[in-house]
Amino acid sequence: IHSSSPSTLEIIPSALLAIGPQGKINTLVKLEDDSLQDQLDQALNRLPFPPEQITVTHLGPGQFLIPGFVDTHNHAPQYAQRGLGQGMHILDWLSKITFPNEAKFSDPVYARKIYTACVEGFLRQGITTASYYGSVHAEATKILADICLEKGQRAYVGKCNMTRNSPDFYVDKSAGDSLRETRECISHVKSIDPAERLVNYVITPRFAISCDEETLRGLEDIARENEDLAVQTHFNEARQEMEETQRLFPQFAGSEADLYEDFGLLGKRTILAHCCFMDGHELEKIKKLDCGVAHCPISNMTVGGGFMAAPVREFLNRKIKVGLGTDSGGGFSSSMLDSMRQAMIASHAREVLSEGKDKGLSIPEVFYLATLGGATVCCLEDKIGSFEAGKEFDGLVIGTQGHDQGIMTMVEEEDTMETVFEKFIMTGDDRNVIEVYVQGRCVKGQRDDGGHLMK
Numbered sequence: 001i002h003s004s005s006p007s008t009l010e011i012i013p014s015a016l017l018a019i020g021p022q023g024k025i026n027t028l029v030k031l032e033d034d035s036l037q038d039q040l041d042q043a044l045n046r047l048p049f050p051p052e053q054i055t056v057t058h059l060g061p062g063q064f065l066i067p068g069f070v071d072t073h074n075h076a077p078q079y080a081q082r083g084l085g086q087g088m089h090i091l092d093w094l095s096k097i098t099f100p101n102e103a104k105f106s107d108p109v110y111a112r113k114i115y116t117a118c119v120e121g122f123l124r125q126g127i128t129t130a131s132y133y134g135s136v137h138a139e140a141t142k143i144l145a146d147i148c149l150e151k152g153q154r155a156y157v158g159k160c161n162m163t164r165n166s167p168d169f170y171v172d173k174s175a176g177d178s179l180r181e182t183r184e185c186i187s188h189v190k191s192i193d194p195a196e197r198l199v200n201y202v203i204t205p206r207f208a209i210s211c212d213e214e215t216l217r218g219l220e221d222i223a224r225e226n227e228d229l230a231v232q233t234h235f236n237e238a239r240q241e242m243e244e245t246q247r248l249f250p251q252f253a254g255s256e257a258d259l260y261e262d263f264g265l266l267g268k269r270t271i272l273a274h275c276c277f278m279d280g281h282e283l284e285k286i287k288k289l290d291c292g293v294a295h296c297p298i299s300n301m302t303v304g305g306g307f308m309a310a311p312v313r314e315f316l317n318r319k320i321k322v323g324l325g326t327d328s329g330g331g332f333s334s335s336m337l338d339s340m341r342q343a344m345i346a347s348h349a350r351e352v353l354s355e356g357k358d359k360g361l362s363i364p365e366v367f368y369l370a371t372l373g374g375a376t377v378c379c380l381e382d383k384i385g386s387f388e389a390g391k392e393f394d395g396l397v398i399g400t401q402g403h404d405q406g407i408m409t410m411v412e413e414e415d416t417m418e419t420v421f422e423k424f425i426m427t428g429d430d431r432n433v434i435e436v437y438v439q440g441r442c443v444k445g446q447r448d449d450g451g452h453l454m455k
C-alpha cells in the first residue's frame with residue numbers, strides 16, 4: 001500500500017516487490033489472485049538476478065507493506081522531555097523547560113544515552129527517515145549522526161545555531177564559534193557517510209530570534225558553499241514568536257519569508273516547520289522558492305501558543321511541498337500514526353473555522369503526508385516515499401492480526417484491505433510495526449523464516 005499523489009492511495013492486493021543490491025527496488029510486479037503461483041514464478045524468472053541469489057519471502061496473514069514514515073521535523077535532545085509544558089507559550093516553554101533540558105547534552109555520555117533511545121524509539125515507530133535538530137553542542141550532534149548511521153536510520157542532523165536570546169548556560173559563545181562548529185559538524189557527517197548513503201547534515205538556525213545577523217550571514221555563506229545541504233528552521237509558528245521576530249528584524253515588516261530569503265536560507269532544500277500563520281505573501285514566496293513545509297499538528301495545538309491548525313489544504317491546493325513532523329518533544333508523541341490522526345483532527349477544526357473553504361484531510365492524504373509528502377519535503381522523492389522501481393526500499397511490514405496478543409486493531413472477516421488499512425491508521429501503534437527496513441536492511445524485527453530481502 002503506497003501513495004502516488006496526495007489523494008491517490010494504491011492498494012495492490014498481490015504483488016512481487018523485488019529488492020536488488022544496495023536495497024534498490026528492481027521491480028514491483030502486480031499479480032492477479034487467480035493463478036498466483038504461476039504468475040509469481042514467471043515474475044521471478046524475469047528478474048535480472050541469478051536464481052541462486054534470490055530469496056523469496058512472503059508476508060504473513062493480515063500483513064501488508066507500507067513505505068517507511070518520514071518525520072520532517074523533530075528535536076532529538078527533547079526526547080526525554082516529551083510531555084512536559086503542555087499549553088505553554090513558545091518563549092516561556094523554551095526558557096523554562098527546553099533550554100535547561102537541552103543544556104544537559106554538553107555531556108557526551110548523556111547525549112549518547114538519550115540519542116540511542118531516541119533513534120531506537122523512532123525506528124520502532126517505523127520512522128525510517130528523520131530530520132533532527134540537535135542541541136547547540138557540536139560533539140553531541142556528531143554523536144547523533146554516528147548513532148543514526150550505526151542503527152541504519154536515514155537522517156538529516158543539524159547542530160542548532162543559537163547566538164543570542166538564550167541563557168548563559170545554553171548558547172553559542174560567539175557567531176564565530178557557532179559557524180566554526182557548524183563547519184566541523186558538516187565535515188564530520190561527510191566523513192562518516194561520504195557517499196551520503198543515509199546521513200546528511202542540515203543547516204539549523206534554531207529560529208531568527210536565537211540568531212544574530214552575523215550568524216545568519218555566516219550560515220548563508222555555508223549554504224552557498226554547500227549547495228547540497230538542506231536547511232531547517234521554525235517559521236511563523238506562534239504570535240509570540242512572530243512579534244519578537246518582527247521586533248528584532250523590523251526591516252522585514254513582519255515577513256519571515258522575506259527575512260530568511262534575505263539571508264539566503266530559502267530554497268528547494270529548506271524545511272520550514274509549523275507555518276501556522278501564512279498570508280498570501282508568505283505562501284507565494286515559499287511556493288516560488290520551492291521550500292517544503294513540516295506540518296506539526298500535535299505541537300501546533302499543544303505547545304508554543306500557535307494553538308492553531310496550519311493551512312495544510314492551502315499548501316496542497318497551491319502544490320507547496322508538505323509533510324508531517326512529530327516535533328517531539330514540543331509534540332508529546334514521536335509516533336507518526338499519532339501525527340496523522342492529529343493532522344486529520346486539526347484539519348477538520350480548520351474546515352469549520354474556514355466555513356467549509358479548507359476541506360478536512362482524508363486518510364489517503366494524511367498517509368501521503370507521512371510518507372511520499374515527507375520524502376518530497378526532504379528532497380528525497382527520487383529515493384524513497386513509495387515502492388516505485390528505482391527507489392530504495394524503506395518499508396514497514398504491518399501486522400494487523402493478534403488483538404488477543406496486544407495488537408489494538410480489530411480485524412473482522414468482512415473487512416476489506418481498505419478497511420483494514422483504515423483501522424490500522426486510526427487504531428494502530430508500534431505493536432503493528434512488525435519489521436522495519438531502511439535501504440533494504442532490516443533494522444527492526446526479523447522474519448520467522450529468517451528470510452532476508454536479498455542474500
Ligand code: GUN
Nearest residue numbers: 075206207234299304330
Ligand atoms: N522554536 C524555536 N525552538 C523551538 C523548539 O524547540 N520547538 C518548537 N516547537 N518551536 C521552537
Ligand code: FE
Nearest residue numbers: 234273327330
Ligand atoms: Fe520544533
